[in-house]
Amino acid sequence: MALIVQKFGGTSVADTKRIRNVATRVLKTHAKGNDVVVILSAMAGVTDRLIGLAGEVTETPDRRELDVLLATGEQTTAALLAMMLKSMGHKAQSLLGHQAEVVTDCEYGNARILEIGTNRIKRLLAEQNIVVVAGFQGTDIQGNITTLGRGGSDTSAVAIAAALKADVCEIYTDVDGIYTADPNICPRARKIKEISYDEMLNMASLGAKVLQIRSVGFAKKYNIPVHVRSSFSEEEGTMVVQEDSVMEQLVVSGVTHDLNQARITLKKVPDQPGIAAKIFSPIAEAGILVDMIIQNTRAAGQTDLTFTVPKADYKRAMEMQQRLAETIGTEEVFGDPHIAKVSVIGVGMKNHSGVASLMFNALARENINIIMISTSEIRISCIIEEKYTELAVRVLHTAFGLDRED
Amino acid sequence: MALIVQKFGGTSVADTKRIRNVATRVLKTHAKGNDVVVILSAMAGVTDRLIGLAGEVTETPDRRELDVLLATGEQTTAALLAMMLKSMGHKAQSLLGHQAEVVTDCEYGNARILEIGTNRIKRLLAEQNIVVVAGFQGTDIQGNITTLGRGGSDTSAVAIAAALKADVCEIYTDVDGIYTADPNICPRARKIKEISYDEMLNMASLGAKVLQIRSVGFAKKYNIPVHVRSSFSEEEGTMVVQEDSVMEQLVVSGVTHDLNQARITLKKVPDQPGIAAKIFSPIAEAGILVDMIIQNTRAAGQTDLTFTVPKADYKRAMEMQQRLAETIGTEEVFGDPHIAKVSVIGVGMKNHSGVASLMFNALARENINIIMISTSEIRISCIIEEKYTELAVRVLHTAFGLDRED
Numbered sequence: 001m002a003l004i005v006q007k008f009g010g011t012s013v014a015d016t017k018r019i020r021n022v023a024t025r026v027l028k029t030h031a032k033g034n035d036v037v038v039i040l041s042a043m044a045g046v047t048d049r050l051i052g053l054a055g056e057v058t059e060t061p062d063r064r065e066l067d068v069l070l071a072t073g074e075q076t077t078a079a080l081l082a083m084m085l086k087s088m089g090h091k092a093q094s095l096l097g098h099q100a101e102v103v104t105d106c107e108y109g110n111a112r113i114l115e116i117g118t119n120r121i122k123r124l125l126a127e128q129n130i131v132v133v134a135g136f137q138g139t140d141i142q143g144n145i146t147t148l149g150r151g152g153s154d155t156s157a158v159a160i161a162a163a164l165k166a167d168v169c170e171i172y173t174d175v176d177g178i179y180t181a182d183p184n185i186c187p188r189a190r191k192i193k194e195i196s197y198d199e200m201l202n203m204a205s206l207g208a209k210v211l212q213i214r215s216v217g218f219a220k221k222y223n224i225p226v227h228v229r230s231s232f233s234e235e236e237g238t239m240v241v242q243e244d245s246v247m248e249q250l251v252v253s254g255v256t257h258d259l260n261q262a263r264i265t266l267k268k269v270p271d272q273p274g275i276a277a278k279i280f281s282p283i284a285e286a287g288i289l290v291d292m293i294i295q296n297t298r299a300a301g302q303t304d305l306t307f308t309v310p311k312a313d314y315k316r317a318m319e320m321q322q323r324l325a326e327t328i329g330t331e332e333v334f335g336d337p338h339i340a341k342v343s344v345i346g347v348g349m350k351n352h353s354g355v356a357s358l359m360f361n362a363l364a365r366e367n368i369n370i371i372m373i374s375t376s377e378i379r380i381s382c383i384i385e386e387k388y389t390e391l392a393v394r395v396l397h398t399a400f401g402l403d404r405e406d
Numbered sequence: 407m408a409l410i411v412q413k414f415g416g417t418s419v420a421d422t423k424r425i426r427n428v429a430t431r432v433l434k435t436h437a438k439g440n441d442v443v444v445i446l447s448a449m450a451g452v453t454d455r456l457i458g459l460a461g462e463v464t465e466t467p468d469r470r471e472l473d474v475l476l477a478t479g480e481q482t483t484a485a486l487l488a489m490m491l492k493s494m495g496h497k498a499q500s501l502l503g504h505q506a507e508v509v510t511d512c513e514y515g516n517a518r519i520l521e522i523g524t525n526r527i528k529r530l531l532a533e534q535n536i537v538v539v540a541g542f543q544g545t546d547i548q549g550n551i552t553t554l555g556r557g558g559s560d561t562s563a564v565a566i567a568a569a570l571k572a573d574v575c576e577i578y579t580d581v582d583g584i585y586t587a588d589p590n591i592c593p594r595a596r597k598i599k600e601i602s603y604d605e606m607l608n609m610a611s612l613g614a615k616v617l618q619i620r621s622v623g624f625a626k627k628y629n630i631p632v633h634v635r636s637s638f639s640e641e642e643g644t645m646v647v648q649e650d651s652v653m654e655q656l657v658v659s660g661v662t663h664d665l666n667q668a669r670i671t672l673k674k675v676p677d678q679p680g681i682a683a684k685i686f687s688p689i690a691e692a693g694i695l696v697d698m699i700i701q702n703t704r705a706a707g708q709t710d711l712t713f714t715v716p717k718a719d720y721k722r723a724m725e726m727q728q729r730l731a732e733t734i735g736t737e738e739v740f741g742d743p744h745i746a747k748v749s750v751i752g753v754g755m756k757n758h759s760g761v762a763s764l765m766f767n768a769l770a771r772e773n774i775n776i777i778m779i780s781t782s783e784i785r786i787s788c789i790i791e792e793k794y795t796e797l798a799v800r801v802l803h804t805a806f807g808l809d810r811e812d
Binding site: 016019020050053054056057058060061062064065066068069071072075076078079080082083084086087093094096098099143144145 | 484
């Protein structure tokens with residue numbers, strides 16, 4: 001008998017028929033003698049519909065009130081599932097964020113969990129209830145509703161699993177696990193059986209988009225095994241676990257790509273102390289997330305500076321730098337929104353030399369030009385021209401021995 | 407400068423355009439230097455849509471979870487209005503039932519307000535906020551969400567007005583006040599300027615349907631003037647006030663009718679102690695509300711008993727009595743769903759004799775047969791054949807001098 005946290009995403013609870021499937025799956029786990037806590041997202045599309053409603057009110061909805069509005073999505077599914085479980089003859093109870101004592105800071109729209117009081121959940125479990133918690137939402141210490149940001153239900157699930165010291169946190173979604181690459185562009189991609197938290201952290205941030213990245217951080221911190229699997233099949237998915245629990249350690253575990261990048265280059269920037277702050281402070285204040293930054297010393301007193309921003313912020317960031325150019329003394333500002341980032345990820349590369357050169361060689365053989373490079377302990381990323389994305393992912397997948405054998 | 411509670415019903419917040427109108431109206435009151443607390447219903451149709459969703463899950467949704475589900479309706483409109491007010495440059499904040507400390511018993515779906523903690527509302531008002539409270543919902547002492555039953559937002563509004571000792575509670579709705587009769591069937595009906603709580607209590611229960619009856623009881627208990635008015639015009643509506651504040655006291659203030667009645671007659675019931683209990687206990691247990699009961703002694707040891715039930719429960723109640731007939735010894739059970747109740751209401755009748763005979767004579771002149779009669783201190787009701795309803799209302803309206811002069 002174990003304590004199992006199960007989280008179901010928006011497509012898994014898209015209508016009452018699918019909520020019935022969720023109930024069946026939950027009951028199956030419960031029937032084996034496990035304690036079950038279920039975390040739900042809003043029905044697919046509902047959060048966007050609510051954001052649209054707020055958009056009818058104002059272009060810049062107040063963040064506190066937007067959270068009050070958005071929280072109704074998960075409240076609805078939690079009530080419906082608890083109702084379903086009870087109608088099937090089982091003890092169940094829904095809990096909203098504040099009832100489950102998910103206490104967060106007051107950063108509306110992107111709140112961070114500070115602590116979770118588990119008394120109420122534990123009492124309900126002790127009374128044989130299946131506990132259904134509305135994901136994505138919490139409460140600040142003043143009792144205001146907060147939400148955890150896009151994909152926040154994953155974080156709710158892992159944080160509640162951590163607080164309860166659950167045996168596993170199962171994330172049910174519309175894909176059946178984590179793949180070595182996006183199967184849509186890399187037909188030989190394989191499902192990964194086990195992957196470490198650190199690899200997953202790099203996967204998620206690079207566009208694998210299966211798990212909210214913050215939830216992986218939580219899972220790592222509290223060492224909660226996370227099982228990513230499909231709510232539409234019985235098949236085992238991918239276990240995200242501690243590095244030393246991963247059985248089969250490859251040098252590279254996966255190849256990811258990210259098309260949501262644009263590049264901005266500032267040519268001949270005066271190389272003076274404080275210049276970087278002048279360039280990046282306005283961007284940070286505008287809430288634009290800079291990913292990669294590369295600086296090449298050009299000649300005495302001058303430097304070239306290149307950085308990447310999300311595609312959606314490209315125009316804004318370009319205009320900002322063009323306005324700044326004169327005061328800073330930049331000779332020229334140019335950019336390119338048609339780029340992609342391809343990365344190879346693997347904890348194995350810590351103990352293997354030559355991963356970078358293998359990557360560069362594989363790309364070179366296909367005449368793919370590398371525009372920028374960045375590396376971390378377990379990841380190497382290259383910015384390339386967008387049109388080569390699929391080709392690059394496939395050749396790297398083959399080069400690192402990840403292709404499925406069939 | 408006054409403290410004004412304004413409640414807007416479902417049609418007044420049916421979409422974001424109408425919520426904008428509500429915001430404009432609220433700001434107008436606020437601009438005059440008043441403190442304003444706004445209570446909102448769900449968008450028109452939303453509560454029914456949510457009940458439909460629950461109906462897809464099970465025919466008998468768990469009441470606790472149904473309340474969690476239904477509460478999302480008012481949460482949505484409260485967030486949207488607060489958002490709207492803020493986008494228009496004003497300080498505002500939404501509060502849900504538990505945040506506004508609307509503490510109720512735990513009778514899910516039909517909870518009663520036990521107390522309201524006003525600290526948070528008062529603090530927000532002191533900080534110049536317009537406070538927007540989600541109507542219809544509360545919390546029990548365990549922190550579970552409860553709802554107050556159909557029309558419960560009226561009760562929320564009046565109870566909050568009472569707790570805050572507000573100067574007036576304005577109920578904005580889609581009609582412009584209380585009329586002396588239903589204008590749809592009585593063209594000469596007039597809008598009533600002032601009406602007493604007791605008259606309104608009788609009006610509401612008899613089908614005027616403008617105010618939830620419990621809200622009127624609350625208003626009376628705490629002596630809160632209630633102003634029923636249209637959210638679509640600037641015109642003054644009807645003030646519901648203490649009896650001794652009503653300026654123009656007529657003998658009869660209004661004529662109401664109720665088509666939601668069905669009659670059941672038990673012929674030749676043995677006249678023994680405990681018989682009434684045997685007849686009515688099963689009906690009460692089935693949750694059927696009996697309105698009028700009349701018993702005529704027929705002959706030694708036998709009696710005829712007639713009572714009315716809501717039309718929707720007629721078939722069920724008939725079957726129940728037919729099953730009971732043998733054990734009880736009833737000779738015959740028959741009924742009629744095609745009846746109506748017409749009533750005249752007025753605190754003035756306490757001090758005037760002859761109201762009943764004037765009513766009976768007016769109906770008799772039109773050959774309208776009276777099937778049952780019941781009276782209270784300020785009301786006389788007659789059950790008649792359904793087809794005479796409109797005619798009866800009109801002749802009574804004229805007979806008691808209520809017709810508009812034009």
